[in-house]
Amino acid sequence: xxxxxxxxxxxxRKAEAIFSDREDFRVEAAAGGxxxxxxxxxxxxxxxxxxxVERYEGPLYEALAATAGGRGAIVARFGVGxxxxxxxxxxxxGIYVTNAPGAxxxxxxEHAMWLIGALARRVCRLESLLRGGRFASTSGIEVCGKTLGxxxxxxxxxxxxxxxxxxxxxxxxxxxxxxxxxxxxREGRPIADFMAAEGLEFYTDRLDDLLAQSDIVSLHVAATxxxxxxxxxxxxxxIKLGAMLVNTSxxxxxxxxxxxxxxxxxxxxxxxxxxxxxxxxxxxxAEKDLRKLDRVVLTPHIGSNTAEANNRMAAACLKNVxxxxxxxxxxxxxxxx
Numbered sequence: 001x002x003x004x005x006x007x008x009x010x011x012x013r014k015a016e017a018i019f020s021d022r023e024d025f026r027v028e029a030a031a032g033g034x035x036x037x038x039x040x041x042x043x044x045x046x047x048x049x050x051x052x053v054e055r056y057e058g059p060l061y062e063a064l065a066a067t068a069g070g071r072g073a074i075v076a077r078f079g080v081g082x083x084x085x086x087x088x089x090x091x092x093x094g095i096y097v098t099n100a101p102g103a104x105x106x107x108x109x110e111h112a113m114w115l116i117g118a119l120a121r122r123v124c125r126l127e128s129l130l131r132g133g134r135f136a137s138t139s140g141i142e143v144c145g146k147t148l149g150x151x152x153x154x155x156x157x158x159x160x161x162x163x164x165x166x167x168x169x170x171x172x173x174x175x176x177x178x179x180x181x182x183x184x185x186r187e188g189r190p191i192a193d194f195m196a197a198e199g200l201e202f203y204t205d206r207l208d209d210l211l212a213q214s215d216i217v218s219l220h221v222a223a224t225x226x227x228x229x230x231x232x233x234x235x236x237x238x239i240k241l242g243a244m245l246v247n248t249s250x251x252x253x254x255x256x257x258x259x260x261x262x263x264x265x266x267x268x269x270x271x272x273x274x275x276x277x278x279x280x281x282x283x284x285x286a287e288k289d290l291r292k293l294d295r296v297v298l299t300p301h302i303g304s305n306t307a308e309a310n311n312r313m314a315a316a317c318l319k320n321v322x323x324x325x326x327x328x329x330x331x332x333x334x335x336x337x
Contacts, residue, residue: 015314100316104304149214
């Protein structure tokens with residue numbers, strides 16, 4: 001009897017051609033809400049679910065465990081971030097949790113650059129005025145020669161740095177959680193060689209030092225308890241006067257009320273967000289609605305939503321599911337190991 005794999009509706013439609021082409025197991029779309037998805041798992045006898053960014057807190061894991069009957073189950077994240085999945089609860093119930101590392105790097109890095117460009121040249125504000133009948137002109141800035149501070153120097157952060165340096169002539173500073181000594185040990189080479197290879201002007205594990213010297217700051221860190229409100233009121237005061245902030249990582253990283261104040265006061269020259277504390281976006285208060293600030297650019301969590309990335313994420317999820325069904329657990333890209 002063929003196994004059934006359920007894919008949340010939104011993710012299924014993003015890569016339908018990939019999902020519908022599978023022959024070794026049935027792949028079916030299902031509602032993305034947790035209770036509806038859990039009911040579908042029970043109804044269709046599924047041991048595998050491919051899910052998006054929604055938060056799953058209990059019923060899904062219980063349903064998968066009940067269907068599995070001790071044989072194990074899998075939740076495959078259609079993407080990289082997995083803060084919406086309760087890994088501890090999944091592990092307790094014998095459920096593997098995987099993601100799709102690398103599949104969205106190019107798309108997110110490119111989107112970060114588009115947001116930087118939109119801020120630098122006031123694209124969204126001027127486009128809105130033009131649509132309203134005003135052929136207005138407002139000076140922007142060149143990014144060539146400016147310092148881009150990359151916070152979180154993993155795969156996506158490094159890709160953004162390369163695009164900015166080689167394509168736009170920007171200077172690159174990077175901050176990460178590793179000290180220089182720890183970075184040398186991980187890389188297996190001196191810090192000077194690492195910086196030269198990555199085109200870095202500056203590397204630090206002290207975030208405040210990077211913020212103080214960057215003209216534009218781009219965030220690329222995971223959502224963890226340690227990074228919650230990483231960019232808070234104190235850090236925003238540390239940022240160089242007139243600098244711009246871009247977040248394509250996770251909404252929990254930025255204190256949105258403090259960000260509103262920093263932009264409204266003029267301390268920040270602008271901000272662009274693709275991710276939010278609450279999605280769909282809901283302002284922390286009516287008085288601090290980021291949508292009311294014309295130096296703020298907002299997009300609805302679309303950094304990874306390209307045809308190419310969606311196909312890669314679908315293929316990665318199916319590869320994990322196939323390995324799980326085959327008992328090849330060492331081939332899973334587990335996030336809970």
